[in-house]
Amino acid sequence: MVPFKYYVVLSLIIFSIGLLGVLLRKNLIIVLVSFEIIMNGLMIFLASVSYYTKDVQGYILVFFLLALAAVEAGVGLTLVVLVYRKLKRIYTDEVNYYRG
Amino acid sequence: MILEMIVFIYLSLGMIIPGILAIISKNPVHAVLWVLVLILHQAFMLFTLGSEFLTAVQIIVYAGAVIVLFLFVVYMINLKREEIWKVFVKKSPLGFVIFLIFIFFFLKSLTFLTALSPHFKAHLPYDLTQGTNLWWIARYLFTHFLFQFELVGVLLLVVVLGAVFLLRKLKEVEGGSL
Numbered sequence: 653m654v655p656f657k658y659y660v661v662l663s664l665i666i667f668s669i670g671l672l673g674v675l676l677r678k679n680l681i682i683v684l685v686s687f688e689i690i691m692n693g694l695m696i697f698l699a700s701v702s703y704y705t706k707d708v709q710g711y712i713l714v715f716f717l718l719a720l721a722a723v724e725a726g727v728g729l730t731l732v733v734l735v736y737r738k739l740k741r742i743y744t745d746e747v748n749y750y751r752g
Numbered sequence: 753m754i755l756e757m758i759v760f761i762y763l764s765l766g767m768i769i770p771g772i773l774a775i776i777s778k779n780p781v782h783a784v785l786w787v788l789v790l791i792l793h794q795a796f797m798l799f800t801l802g803s804e805f806l807t808a809v810q811i812i813v814y815a816g817a818v819i820v821l822f823l824f825v826v827y828m829i830n831l832k833r834e835e836i837w838k839v840f841v842k843k844s845p846l847g848f849v850i851f852l853i854f855i856f857f858f859l860k861s862l863t864f865l866t867a868l869s870p871h872f873k874a875h876l877p878y879d880l881t882q883g884t885n886l887w888w889i890a891r892y893l894f895t896h897f898l899f900q901f902e903l904v905g906v907l908l909l910v911v912v913l914g915a916v917f918l919l920r921k922l923k924e925v926e927g928g929s930l
Binding site: 664675686703732 | 858
């Protein structure tokens with residue numbers, strides 16, 4: 653059986669990759685994709701906790717996270733399309749329409 | 753034991769390498785397709801973590817719906833080739849500092865968590881001799897978490913209505929103002 657610590661480290665690495673994508677990328681679509689990567693890291697962590705403690709709560713939280721990831725993708729992509737229609741660009745350091 | 757480690761190492765490399773390639777690739781289509789590779793590997797990692805139901809839901813929801821939604825938006829926005837040259841933001845050192853602060857707290861929480869993990873107790877335990885994983889998930893989901901389940905359903909409905917409302921309203925405003 654693979655130790656529990658390995659799964660925690662793996663989820664941490666994937667969370668970090670997603671966090672780097674959110675903080676450093678310019679393209680708004682790839683920022684949203686990086687949020688999906690972050691949620692995948694959380695899912696591995698919750699499922700491994702559930703597997704090692706014989707507890708069903710982690711699986712149920714993964715199920716809710718899947719639904720919330722779909723919700724987040726829907727709202728985020730709607731906002732990306734709105735920003736693109738308004739400003740014709742979707743780069744995070746160029747979208748400064750509401751800057752005071 | 754050794755086979756489990758080999759499968760774990762393969763699946764983790766199959767998640768880490770496409771993740772890195774997704775956040776450094778210039779073309780958004782390539783990034784979304786690398787995330788698709790990551791998601792398929794993660795689905796089979798959920799299978800090795802003992803949940804067949806979540807594997808199926810992961811493939812259906814992510815690979816079937818979310819990735820297709822991303823690809824539609826990428827095709828709809830249609831950026832020009834020269835605009836996708838510089839990938840990272842100008843203030844990327846600041847973002848990197850924030851990332852290092854996060855990593856510091858992650859490592860602190862990692863030592864805390866690994867010290868705590870032998871004392872984990874199951875609040876909603878399940879026994880695989882009495883029913884499959886899907887049976888236990890459904891049992892707790894429709895009794896213990898019923899309110900949250902309904903709430904997620906309402907949330908999905910609100911998102912659909914909100915997306916339609918936002919995109920329609922802007923079109924009317926554009927048509928009225930121009």
